[in-house]
Amino acid sequence: MTIRFSTRSRRIATALTLSASLSMVGMSALPAAAAKTPNQLVIGTLYASSGSFATSSISSYDGLKFWAATVDRQGGVYVKALHKKVKIVIKAYNDQSSATTAATLYNQLITMDKVNVLVSDFGSVLTSVAVPIAQEHHQLLFDVTGTGASFFTKSNPYLVLTSLPTSAIWPNSLANYLVKQKTKRVAVLYDTNDFDQSQYNTLVSRLKAAHITPVYTGGVPTSTTNYAIIDHAIAASNPQAVVEFGYPNNDIAFLQSLNANGVHFPKVFTIFPGQQLQLMQQNVGVSGLANTLTYPTPPLLQYNRVNFGMPLSAFEKQFPSVEHHPVDFLTVAGYNAGLIIQKTLETSPTLTQLGMRHAVNSFSGTLNTIDGQFKIDSTGAQIGERLPVGQLIKRGNGLAVKFLQH
Structure with missing residues (x-):
């Protein structure tokens, strides 16, 4: 080559x-x-x-x-x-x-x-x-x-x-999981780009169809790296689950901020631990990722x-x-x-x-x-693949994935 x-x-x-x-x-x-x-x-x-x-x-x-x-x-x-x-x-x-x-x-x-x-x-x-x-x-x-x-x-x-x-169909499994778990108080934070905003739109629409109105929603620039004030604003809404739609740098900064500020939520979802687990683990640590939710993709999904x-x-x-x-x-x-x-x-x-x-x-x-x-549709969009929801579980010195919703 x-x-x-x-x-x-x-x-x-x-x-x-x-x-x-x-x-x-x-x-x-x-x-x-x-x-x-x-x-x-x-x-x-x-x-x-x-x-x-x-x-x-x-x-x-x-x-x-x-x-x-x-x-x-x-x-x-x-x-x-x-x-x-x-x-x-x-x-x-x-x-x-x-x-x-x-x-x-x-x-x-x-x-x-x-x-x-x-x-x-x-x-x-x-x-x-x-x-x-x-x-x-x-x-x-x-x-x-x-x-x-x-x-x-x-x-x-x-x-x-x-x-x-x-990305508009990615959150279907996440919405199904939250509804199935009877999670009524959901906070959604997203980056204002096509990738993340389309996920936000789908998730909020699916939640509202199940009579769940998010207790917090907010859009931030993709360049955002400081989440301290946002963390506390989300915490004030007392959510049962927090969903953050971002790119790797956003996910890393968001999770680091939660750990640094001692802010804890019952459920936390981010995208890229399921795509680049080693990168996320190097920057956030095993403890910082343990029990978080994500979309598992290959190689986590075999x-x-x-x-x-x-x-x-x-x-x-x-x-x-x-x-x-x-x-x-x-x-x-x-x-x-x-x-x-x-x-x-x-x-x-x-x-x-x-x-x-x-x-x-x-x-x-x-x-x-x-x-x-x-498999693609008439517009060229991929529709054959599906992204499940998984939870990262601490196993030894590393992390494994537990599948929650397909």
Whole structure:
């Protein structure tokens, strides 16, 4: 596998030669640079080596790289449109966790680098700028973890969510659990971004349908790091359960604040202990996470009966030896995105962007991977996967998950 990091040169476009055979296999609609690469296929993506999304972004990027290295060791990915295997080249730029920088770099990948396949960076904030840019340029966007519900519309056929359901349906299991437990006094704190706000909207709607009106609701900027005043405001509402919807840095700061200020609630829910447990444990500690609620995801949630790609057990053995850090959900998500791309290339008779989108539709609902069932609706939103509710239980020097609600 060849990995090419950020540079603004156009060596890919100038160094590769045109293959006349491409027009014979339905490739005339490919961008110019792609048409010059019959023996390799260029995947363009972004990652963040610094800033608030760095830990999650790098994990996801490492998962995608691992997938590319795996298929390249097998001679490349089979491309039905070319009737042969080709090697994968990843063209990656560093957006430094900045949506503004990401917008510029997504444009560059499409208009200057003319990549065959476009993959978004981690999360809804960094994906939010990619969605309209990809649509404007009629470029299919493989969206790894950008789950904001507003991204998915019937007017945009250029979007596929690969590795998580849309965040608007995440809280269904949480709402079911709270209602089942007869939890009447619920406080909900959320970050004001697509990812978290869509979860807030769903949870509050579901609670109100069960005649539960939250005793506290509040939205804060995604950049929030000081929760001391908020903690005490929530405590004043005397909740039985506190739900905090944020990104990893928010979850860490919120839980650290509770511990530092000696504020305790009967139930506390945060998102990212279920996705990046080791990161959360390093920053909050075992005692600070014990008994908290979360959405368990792979590897806490085990999928070993697969019909495409590695089962989780094999992935957990092989990934650390290549990327030199443990598996978390974001590495699974990045690898899974690679699998969806691979299946698309194996299935599509053409490498046109809409041709690949139609190919995704054709295998939607039939694919079981390391991340569960891959199934999308007409807007490209992932609907096959479900997120249960679990509780982190102290076990020895670490934590294990107890599943509470599916």
